[in-house]
Amino acid sequence: MNQLQLFLPCAAGVEDYLAPEVLRITGLPPGCITKQRGGVAVRTSLAQAMLLNLHSRLAQRVLVLLSYTEYRGEQDLYRAASEVAWERWFTPRESIKVEITAQHSPLASLNFAALKIKDAVCDRFRAVANGVRPDVNTQWPDVRIYAHLTTDSCSLYIDTSGEPLFKRGWREDKGDAPLKETLAAAMLAASGWLEGDADLLP
Known part of the structure; x- marks a missing residue:
């Protein structure tokens, strides 16, 4: 299990944002990752798969x-x-x-x-x-x-x-039309907002 082929499914159109997130979490070089329709494939270890489960905001699941x-x-x-x-x-x-x-x-x-x-x-x-x-x-x-x-x-x-990754820390309350956390994170990624930018807000 030292090297596994993982597939991280995501919402359509999120692949371009998920790929750099996977590289950032795992520290792997770009050649280890492949964008596919509806997700990203990456060759890595089981330990890295657990890190992706813990930290990915855009993936829906981590499949082997x-x-x-x-x-x-x-x-x-x-x-x-x-x-x-x-x-x-x-x-x-x-x-x-x-x-x-x-x-x-x-x-x-x-x-x-x-x-x-x-x-x-x-x-x-x-x-x-x-x-x-x-x-x-x-x-x-x-x-x-x-x-x-x-x-x-x-x-x-x-x-x-x-359970799907958007259910981590599952909300205690929700509005009439709740937005999946993974989709909300994708919208933030598409906007160009980065962690730490909150410090720049008025």
Whole structure:
């Protein structure tokens, strides 16, 4: 786990602001980071992933890429998920939830695709943990697994954040139309305001 491929999803259009924030938090050189649609990819350590969870104001989550494969059908997704060493990341005593997103996927049902990935995770644990498998909890899972499908590729991630990052220090009160903290931070970044500028206000 010394070098991990992370993906930090963000709101559309925030990638240009998230990328320098990631570099500032991690101290990594620019060559370690890649802006993608809807987020930023960076190769770094698990310790840096925890720093990003703690300090990023713009990312929605910090995901670790565990598998990237091509697929044609649901059985390919099952095979890809079966080959991931999930046991390195959690135990069968922890509950899971599989969430799936897609861009132009040819599959008829994303719910069925998520079910096949869940089956693969559970079947792998049955094989390596003496028949014990994790339970599914769709409300408050211990572990969140994300799958992203394109027309022909499947990326499998494990979430290191738990709840969305905008819920850190979750507000005690809110107005009629509350603004997500990550989006508010993006608006400040887009304005050019920097920490410490408050000292210059009248």
